[in-house]
Amino acid sequence: MASIFSQIVAGDIPARVVYEDETTLAFLDVNPLAPGHTLVIPKEEYERLNDVPADVAADLYATLHRLVPAVEAAVDADASTVAFNNGEAAGQEVPHVHAHIVPRFTGDGGGPIHAIAGETPDLEDDDLDAIADEIDARV
Numbered sequence: 595m596a597s598i599f600s601q602i603v604a605g606d607i608p609a610r611v612v613y614e615d616e617t618t619l620a621f622l623d624v625n626p627l628a629p630g631h632t633l634v635i636p637k638e639e640y641e642r643l644n645d646v647p648a649d650v651a652a653d654l655y656a657t658l659h660r661l662v663p664a665v666e667a668a669v670d671a672d673a674s675t676v677a678f679n680n681g682e683a684a685g686q687e688v689p690h691v692h693a694h695i696v697p698r699f700t701g702d703g704g705g706p707i708h709a710i711a712g713e714t715p716d717l718e719d720d721d722l723d724a725i726a727d728e729i730d731a732r733v
């Protein structure tokens with residue numbers, strides 16, 4: 595079964611499309627967190643960010659780069675929060691990679707991206723060094 599976003603790409607269900615090119619599509623979120631809340635997707639269905647091939651990931655970033663100022667200007671926003679829920683445990687509900695562009699307004703009562711954390715860990719310098727080494731060893 596194709597994801598709901600693949601059905602939008604195929605034109606099988608409607609969406610308010612605001613941008614389209616060969617590999618990416620952008621459309622308004624049906625349950626907006628703010629006026630202008632926009633989703634940017636690769637047309638091909640990939641579940642997680644790291645499943646997206648590098649060339650399509652570059653296209654996705656190029657579309658974000660193009661869309662963010664357009665979205666902000668369209669709704670006269672002061673800023674925007676741009677984020678991916680990458681995996682179910684992070685709150686991803688639609689298993690088709692999508693970036694959220696959420697316009698932000700001074701005094702809108704929302705929080706920074708740091709607000710996603712539940713309990714924050716108390717890490718010593720040694721722990722941070724070890725984690726940095728573990729990541730560095732894998733890239």
Ligand code: AMP
Pocket residue numbers: 598607609622623624625626633678679685686687688689
């Ligand atoms: P996420 O929790 O990151 O997977 O976000 C999924 C987003 O997709 C939510 O913000 C939904 O409001 C949005 N969404 C779900 N179905 C549709 C649809 N048919 N058209 C536009 N946005 C949708």
